[in-house]
Each structure stands twice: as C-alpha cells, then as structure tokens.
Amino acid sequence: DGFEVVAAGAFIAQHCIFPKVANGRPDASDMAVATDFIKRAKESGKLDISTIKGNRPYKKPGAVPLRPQTDESVCRTCGVCARECPTGAIDPVTLATDKEKCITCCRCIAVCSSHARKFNGIMYATAGKIFYAQNSKRREPELFL
Template sequence: MHQYAAGRSDALDDARIAELIGAVRSALDEGRAAEAPSVPGKRPYVKEGAVPLAPKYAESCRRCGRCVEACPVEAVDAMTLKTDKGTCIACMGCVAVCPDRARTVNGLLVKAAALAIKKQEGGRKEAELFSVA
C-alpha cells in the first residue's frame, strides 16, 4: 500500500521542518500569541468523485482497537469496527497499525486509485507546512 512518496521525508523536508521549528520557537520566545494557522482546502478532505478506499476488517481481527485510535477523523466505529465511507479520508492509518493485518482495502479499488494518482504524477511535490509564526 505504501507505494507513493517513497524516500520521504528526505534532507529537503527535514530542512523545511527545522525552519518551521525555528520560527515557532522564535514566536514562543517573543511571547507572540499562537493562533490557528489558515489551512487551505475544505472538510472532509476527500476529492469529489474520488475512489472510495474505506478499509474493512476481516475475521482475523482481535478487536484491539488500534484502528479506532489511529483514525484521525473518527471514521472507524469503536463497537462495530466498520468504517464510515462518508467520513473516511483514506489515510490508511488504521491499516498501518493493525497488528493482525485484519484491515484491508478492495484490491480493484486500490488499482483504480493508483491509476488516478499515476495520471497526476509530475515529479516531486513539496510538503506544505502551516504556522502562524
């Protein structure tokens, strides 16, 4: 599943993160009030018409709850472990943390998504970092 952004973060990303840390540290040292940064985009962060890649759980699931904890948008129901397709942003965090590999995505949908992403490839994409500093 982890086939995109291979080799990232790299030295360029690390340098940008160090810059951000320095700016935040300076703002804190100067006593400037922290405000929430303005982040472009809309919620939910799912492109209209995107391939729905909401993971499902398999019988091998031990119900450890790691998938529930890992979901940044609370799309995995704690009782049923079902993924709300309307809420899921397809980050695959739940898949990555599953110790039993019990959370999966339909292989055909993954292939369709991979083709859609392949069409948009255009080289290195710079990370966007947001700070009020």
C-alpha cells in the same frame, strides 16, 4: 484572523492513500530543509501572501470515494483502529467502516500493526495506476519567505 504571515512552505510526506508516492518522506534531506526553513522564518519579515503559489479562490475539497476496510483474515480484533479513528467511523464490535463518517484520513491503516486495514477494489487499483503514473517522480519542498 489578524495573524501576520512571515513564511510558508509546501513540504513532502508519504501519501496516505497511495503510500508508494513519497514513500519514506520526509527524509533526512527534507528535515534539513525544514530546519533551515524554521531558522530563516524566525528572521523573516512580513510575507506578501500573493507570492505563495496556489489556486485562488481555493477549490472546495471533493469527497474521496475510497474507504479502508478490515481484512478479517488477519485482524486480531484489538480495537485500536476504532479507538484511534478521529471521526468514530469504525464500529468497535464489527469493525465495519461507516462510509458517511469516514474522511479517508488513513489513521486506522497507520495504527494497525496487523496491516488489516486496507483499501480494496477495482476503483482503488485503477485510481492507483493513474496516481502513481502522475506522481512517482521525486518532488522537493517549496519555500516562500
């Protein structure tokens, strides 16, 4: 769209589906890197975008077959999750998740102060074991400028 790229960065944040990965990130070290990145980006010239790591052409995103559900035993029926869901996937009355509308963004989990929105099931547990085994090692931000 005519923008000129001067800098790019891959930063680390806590994983929303498997939150033990990068738990507590971005931390103070990440924020220091980000602050320095902003300063350097302001002074940077045009970036050759072919130097940015990644797979090209970009892969099409696959659907994530996991959807959070409401644990009725701890839900206070406050309705915050339904109001905050960006796709309107949570029924405001039954609090059931519409599997077609849900994009697995985990906003509902983040805003539920009762911790009543969660992933369940064997598929989640199995995927979690594999994901944690592959991604538990700390990784650092990568900068391109």
